[in-house]
Amino acid sequence: MRGDKYVIVHVDDSPTARELVRESLVEAGFEVHSAEDAQSLERLLLDAPDLRNDLDLLVLDMEMPDMMGAQVGAVVMEVYPELERKPFIIYSGKDEDWVEKMSREVASMSEAFTRNFKGYQAKEPGAAERLVRMINSILKNQPGT
Numbered sequence: 001m002r003g004d005k006y007v008i009v010h011v012d013d014s015p016t017a018r019e020l021v022r023e024s025l026v027e028a029g030f031e032v033h034s035a036e037d038a039q040s041l042e043r044l045l046l047d048a049p050d051l052r053n054d055l056d057l058l059v060l061d062m063e064m065p066d067m068m069g070a071q072v073g074a075v076v077m078e079v080y081p082e083l084e085r086k087p088f089i090i091y092s093g094k095d096e097d098w099v100e101k102m103s104r105e106v107a108s109m110s111e112a113f114t115r116n117f118k119g120y121q122a123k124e125p126g127a128a129e130r131l132v133r134m135i136n137s138i139l140k141n142q143p144g145t
Helices: 017-028 036-045 051-055 069-079 096-107 110-117 125-139
Strands: 009-011 031-035 057-060 089-091 116-123
Touching: 009 051, 017 031, 017 051, 017 125, 031 036, 036 051, 036 069, 036 110, 057 069, 057 125, 069 089, 069 096, 069 110, 089 096, 089 125, 096 110, 096 116, 110 116, 116 125
Parallel strands: 009 031, 009 057, 057 089, 089 116
Antiparallel strands: none
């Protein structure tokens, strides 16, 4: 958290999705940082150690060119100790059953995923408002936020 704003990082390979989510989250009072894939997320986190300390939650697209969002959620928590207990959600246009199947596979190999994964929101009409509500609910119930 920075000042009175929760800090969110959104990773999505779709420029349109990044912009729509950014607008909705900023309007809801969040500080938002965006990345287009796992590599740009890594650059963002390496270049901004203060962001790693202030980050409250990650919103991850499931299907991206270099890594699935579930994999990013598992790996980033292992690589950056400051993020080891940071919650993340999957925000995806993929079918919920497919997302759940892929998430179970990653969870079976990652304690960080199991600990930090807080839910799934489908990209569909009206999803941005539901995403904001979901994030608020998670952060309200997150220890230390």
